[in-house]
Amino acid sequence: MDPVPTGGARARARLAAAVSTAVLTVLLGLCGAVILGLVHQQTGSDGFLVGLGLAVLPVPLLLAAFRWLDRAAPTPRRHLLFAFGWGACAATLVAITVNGFVTEWLASSLLPRAPDRADALGTTLVAPVVEETAKAGAVLLLYLHRPRDFGGVVHGVVTGGVAATGFAFTENVLYLGRAFGDDLAFGHFGLESSTLGTFFQRAVMAPLAHPLFTVLVGMGFGAAALVARRRRALRTALPLLGLAAAVTLHAVWNGAASRTMWVFLAVYGLFMVPVLGLVVWAVVRARRRVLLTVRATLPQYAAAGWLAAPEPSALACPRTRALAREVARRWYGRRAARAVAEYQRAAVCLALLRARAERGAPPPGFLVHERDLLRTLWHRRPLASPATTTAARSVPRAARR
Known part of the structure; x- marks a missing residue:
């Protein structure tokens, strides 16, 4: 039987929790300041403001969807804030740094005569692994350090989806800001605008892309939380399978986006949309299962x-x-x-x-x-x-x- 904590033990636990929260907040703030500077450096002031204004548009809709899902078994608000901050600050900083380093290494060491091929490999193979691992960090930390509040698949999906929403937000600021800078440089406006095309692709056609990938990771961790503790191999394998599925789906998406428009539309309509529908169906069933568990218990x-x-x-x-x-x-x-x-x-x-x-x-x-x-x-x-x-x-x- 678990020992009953004394008043002193409870006070020490609250102090440790407050210190860890403060340290984590400072670290995320530092990551946010660094990523803000990097994005501003690559977009310029005008591009940054335009990218920020456009990138924020899909965020409330995505968060509302995950909050609806979360109503079945509410996640502490501080955990959702942590997940969004991790995705928007820490995960994007890791992704930009590691993706750039690996792509440059491929171009200079392995493929010095084919820089375009190095970029393609970086986009299709390197970026999915780095980005999904970085986003999964938020789910992993809550799974390990807040296991009491990590009650199953719905909690994993909500945590992963909110972290990915933060990641997509910062990434969209970067891509939309760059596109606006290109439009200013080349005088493209209206239907020829790169900003309009980028916004349509990332915020209209695929606002759920990053959340979809990381939801698979969350499903793996959530399923692992429900497995008996004696089955350690399965508890380890499920999150890894979720991560592998997220990386694979991300690689397919990036590979299709780097091809012709017809290839992209074919992959989008014949593969990505059905996968999205299947995941939504599974998540809604998991939400209903949570409510049935509450009613039965x-x-x-x-x-x-x-x-x-x-x-x-x-x-x-x-x-x-x-x-x-x-x-x-x-x-x-x-x-x-x-x-x-x-x-x-x-x-x-x-x-x-x-x-x-x-x-x-x-x-x-x-x-x-x-x-x-x-x-x-x-x-x-x-x-x-x-x-x-x-x-x-x-x-x-x-x-x-």
Whole structure:
């Protein structure tokens, strides 16, 4: 049985968490400052501003999609901020530095007489490995250091997708800024504009490209989190398989983009779109499975007296959860709504934690974490339980499935 931490141990743990958060924030800030300088150097001031303005357009839509997915089992907001910052700052800095170094080495050492071939190899073979490994760093760090909050495939997909959205944002600033600089240099405007073509390709036709690749990595880590801890080989193999799939898909995409327009459109329509549809289908099924797990697991806590009888099915429905927060806000204000949100997140985490333990895959400190979540339920229950029960009565049972 896990030891119960003393007050001093809890204080030391909170201090260590605060120090690590501060250090990580400073490091990401430094990476952001460096990548900002590199992008500005390659685009110029005008190109940077135009690229920034255009690159930000698809970001809210992508984040909204991942937040919808995340509603099934909410990820702590600080983890999402870390993932986006990692992708936008650290991963892009690693990618620009390593891709440039390896491509120059190929051109100078292995292919001195064929620089175009060196660029093609760098784009098709080197960049997918470097970029997907760099983006996967955010998922890996949360998987290793925040295993309690990494409850399965949905958490992996959301983390990977948000990290890739940050990466794509910074990369789009660079590409769109360069394109605008070329347009200014050669006097291209209107339909002949490189900026328009780049924006159409990256933000209209393929805004999900980078998220799609890294979602595969997140699925691998999320599946590994659900595997029994004694099956170490499988827990190691699943993230590696996800990374291999992401690198392969990325290489196919880059290879098609470097060919003729007809080749690119054929690969886009006959391969990438079906793969995207298959991944979306799998992710939506995983989201539904999370809600079914919550509905099936929480009744045992209700039987023990931690929840009221109507609450398990209500907490397994995002629509009912949202209504409960709205009820609390109308009754007692925004602080009450936040308290209900904490109650809901604790209940969902409790259900997923118990389900993982029953599968033989409990995270480290399972019993301590379970007690912490039960303590949160107990403290928030006087306010949150009536709001949740009221919401459950307002939403028909059939609508909660």
